[in-house]
Amino acid sequence: MHGVNYRASEGQGFARDDFHIDYDQQQVTCPQGQVSAGWHGPYPTSSPTAAPLIVARFTKSQCRPCPARTQCTTTADSARTVGFPPRELRDLQLRVGKAHIQHVLTAIAVNIERLSGLSPEETPTPRRPTAFQNYLDQREIPRLKSWRTLGS
Numbered sequence: 001m002h003g004v005n006y007r008a009s010e011g012q013g014f015a016r017d018d019f020h021i022d023y024d025q026q027q028v029t030c031p032q033g034q035v036s037a038g039w040h041g042p043y044p045t046s047s048p049t050a051a052p053l054i055v056a057r058f059t060k061s062q063c064r065p066c067p068a069r070t071q072c073t074t075t076a077d078s079a080r081t082v083g084f085p086p087r088e089l090r091d092l093q094l095r096v097g098k099a100h101i102q103h104v105l106t107a108i109a110v111n112i113e114r115l116s117g118l119s120p121e122e123t124p125t126p127r128r129p130t131a132f133q134n135y136l137d138q139r140e141i142p143r144l145k146s147w148r149t150l151g152s
Helices: 006-010 087-116 131-138
Strands: 020-022 027-029 038-043 053-057 081-084
């Protein structure tokens, strides 16, 4: 696809999240304030497990004179396109990402709280097995080596 910024993956250009997506107006605004001229899709992707993509297109007349063009698109004659999932999937991605971060931060806080109550001479005692670990043990289902085995 022409106009996609391969440098964004290297941290040297604008990525999809640098663009403002307005689903209601069916427009995308670039970091330099240009508003997309086209909104197409959603199109199915080549992978059966990948989400469909909506594609917003900017015009050559918008991109060519832009001072940030080299950060945004690969050649002097191309215009930027931005692909993104439909609103429902995008909202779900954002919610899942925030939930995962919250779980990680909660786990860190619990560990800090637990360790802060120990004197320097004490070593942490293993926790009791979780309900899931008990379930596996009762059915003699082996745990993968990558799983934590505290409490057993």
